[in-house]
Amino acid sequence: MNKNWPLWEIFVRSKNGLEHRHFGSLRAADAEMAMNNARDVYTRRSEGVSIWVVESKNITASNPEHNGELFEPAADKAYRHPTFYDLPDDIEHM
């Protein structure tokens, strides 16, 4: 038969209060196996308290070639940042 196991992306929450973070990927036949393998591959030293597994094909990624139109418009919008606004030096708590 010789079918390849699909690729899964692994996200781990290192401790409560923190977000799940991408840890890496691995191959597994199904979600349950991906979960078991993720535990063995990415949390052998208590690196996590929660794991998400997502089959890689379900992730839609932005294309770096479009980075210009996607991200550059933010660069000239300094008014979104607090330092854009002029205030007297002696004002406090703001």
Add this chain to the structure above:
Amino acid sequence: MKNKENMNENEKQTKNLEEIFEAKIARDEKIEPKDWMPEKYRKTHIRQISQHAHSEIVGMLPEGNWITRAPSLRRKVALLAKVQDEAGHGLYLYSACETLGISREELYDQLHSGKAKYSSIFNYPTLTWADMGAIGWLVDGAAIINQVPLCNTSFGPYARAMVRVCKEESFHQRQGYEIMMTLCNGTQEQKEMAQDALNRWWWPSLMMLGPTDDESIHTEQSMKWKLKRKTNDELRQQFIDQTVPQADILGLTIPDPDLKYNNDTGHYDFGKIDWDEFWQVVKGHGMCNKERISARKNAWDNGEWVRDAAVAYAEKQVEKDEVKKAV
């Protein structure tokens, strides 16, 4: 005429992209899988990362040889954990390599067919328990020296995998040194066993850091891409300088009559490395090359029905879910 103009336009564009790429690396920015990269960068990385992954996987075999015969439960759990780490490191590296557009299956094929290399040190046999000590101390020691600079390499997925590998690897060397220490504090026979292991693993460990700089064909380009931060000879010197005092503490003798501290340079001078032996082993004529690859191939081939069964089971579960939904 029109065609020629297009060609020039394309070439110009590629050249432009290459300049942007080189500048990015010079600024210490990372390259991520979907970013544009020169074909040579991609190929070199596939070669090096896969070679690294294969070394982790094949590297399990010489140590696997001693798991069932470890002298105590303490040693056994440590060795098991070390070998399991190596499997994990192989997996991190295979998936980093796959981001470059090569499939896992192709990678395995290259290993099994001999097209891809792995670290030649794993083609030496592990004859006694002391070899577990010497491997942890020397082979992992040399590997750490090789790997630490790679945590800063330019290709993001490789660098991230290496950070994790290096973090985990530090116990490997310590457990090896502890084994050597225990043997050296033991009976005369045990100490001789430790000395014998050092005698056999010393030179291959020096070779492990790669051919000398003037023989190394990839060094220059790899330095430019920050795939290498130090040359092979620099790494080798660093390894020798830090290992000799460790051997002294064990009371063992490094098997090199020319080894001598050089007051002028502040480094150890050392004897000539037998590069013929190195190339023989690389070319497949080492003591265990055939055994290693056949063990690997057998594991893969004999596991095929298990992999297939897992896929069949997964497909069946999906079908069942669909039937449930339909009802």
